[in-house]
Amino acid sequence: MIKHQHQAILSHYPSSSICNTMTIDEPEPDPTFDPISEWLADPLSYIPSFLDEPYSLNDFYEESWWSPSESINQEMHINNNNSLTSFDTSLIVTHTSATPLEPIIASHLPPLDSPRKRKGNDSDYNFEASRKNQNPRIYDTDDGEAIVVERVTTRKTAGHKKATHKSTGNNGNNREGRWAEQLLNPCAAAITAGNLNRVQHLFYVLQELSSLNGDANHRLAARGLQALTHYLSTPCSTSLISASAGITTFTSTNPKFFKNSLINFNDISPWFRIPNSIANSSILQILLKHDSSRNLHILDIGVSHGVQWPTLLEELTHRPGGPPPLVRLTVITPTMENDQQRHNPFVVGPGGYNFTVQLLAFAKEININLQINRLENYPLQNLDSQLINSSPDEILVICAQFRLHNLKHQNPDERTELLRILKSLEPKGLVLSENNMDCSCNSCSDFATGFGRRVEYLWKFLDSTSVAYKGRESERRRMMEGEAAKALTSMGEMNERKEKWCKRMRTVGFAWEMFGANVIDRARALLKKYDNNWEMRVDAQDGCVDLWWKGEPVSFCSLWKIDPTT
Structure with a gap:
């Protein structure tokens, strides 16, 4: 009926x-190379135009190296x-x-x-x-x-x-x-x-x-x-x-345009930039507690598409005692079974996109011994120490950012099972970043309630991007907004509030760890570069750092270690 x-x-x-x-409002000027961008084959760097200095957001537009080497008109092939x-x-x-x-x-x-x-x-x-x-x-x-x-x-x-x-x-x-x-x-x-x-x-x-x-x-x-x-x-x-169909999203663009647009978005919006910064600072915090002669192994289960890591590599060169002897990065790419992951927001990049070669070249330029291992089409539920080739002698840190909510949370409870698997890897720390909102799946609500939650999520994104792009139209903005709009229809958007995530973490044997003062201070300094409607709150009860837009929660970041009593 x-x-x-x-x-x-x-x-x-x-x-x-x-x-x-x-529609391109303004022609982009010819680029001026920056030394840090040598890791790329073009003049755009994954290193943001500002790191942690409290400059105005407008300052970033004055950097001549920002402009890409080709006009976006030449990069895009979309009608x-x-x-x-x-x-x-x-x-x-x-x-x-x-x-x-x-x-x-x-x-x-x-x-x-x-x-x-x-x-x-x-x-x-x-x-x-x-x-x-x-x-x-x-x-x-x-x-x-x-x-x-x-x-x-x-x-x-x-x-x-x-x-x-x-x-x-x-x-x-x-x-x-x-x-x-x-x-x-x-x-x-x-x-x-x-x-x-x-x-x-x-x-x-x-x-x-x-x-x-x-x-x-x-x-x-x-x-x-x-x-x-x-x-x-x-x-x-x-x-x-x-x-x-017919909408500009990550997968509908070419790799160069996608990369440049993602870098630009991270520079003008803290939506992912703040969680990435907190994750990087947390890794440095974990390293301080262990022997500097040990290798660092990062398990990347996230949506940064490589943009996050050049900043961390640069920061490792300034670490007391220098960088670890070896930095290993294991990237878990999303599986394409049933084509479902392709419709989850921000998860899948365009065909042919691979940041590995450029990131390795950048690491070589700054004297970081980096190894990258990409695990293609391996379900998260199949992870084990043999698959990621982990060793007891290394410092393993897991970064799970905006991916775990795509796993089912009941009948079967895939996300709790994955958390148990991650604990079995014996990491020295686990960074969990997720959307802070109620679930909209059919098991948790009827269509009207679930759709209303999805609409609220997209409103925050669109409202904040209006500020980030200063009201200007561009293909970059259209791509980011088209990607976020997948949340309205994706079957894989099964979010939970941070309280439920924290309960899951404790249930499987993790204990939360407070972010160090340096982690918080760096994130706050970075947030000052963005619009003042963004707010960062530190929850003393659960140790989470929450990102808010206009008085409403957007996402949270948390740091966990294995509970020694389990």
């Missing part, structure tokens, strides 16, 4: 496809178009509801008689027009449902300033201003309830307000509308291939 209803809804709407058009296919509005809502429908009360929605698609950047509002006609408007539809919409004044912000770090994001933590969620969540609830008329009506409103070139609300509406359309078209499907 539900499937037929889904088909009935979609019969009124062409498939909502997003193709991208490359893009930034508008959703228009729905046929002549077919919208031809049924009358058997039961009265509640009106949609959304006090901060933009008016439906405004330009149909916002084509400009986040900051391209008509501020004078937005001050006029503040009175509420009521829009009626054929099913007797009413939409109450108020115009609101949008205040232009000044963007980044060296002294103030003022945010360019909109609405802050004011949920009333987050109108896209006020449309997407009721739409998901209507789908769950099988309310055909309400779904059709909300689809119409979302289509009118969706744009991939607007502010965070318009972008979220566009991404959410596509996700809901995908869900309705394949309600029982476990294949998510069509969900990302």
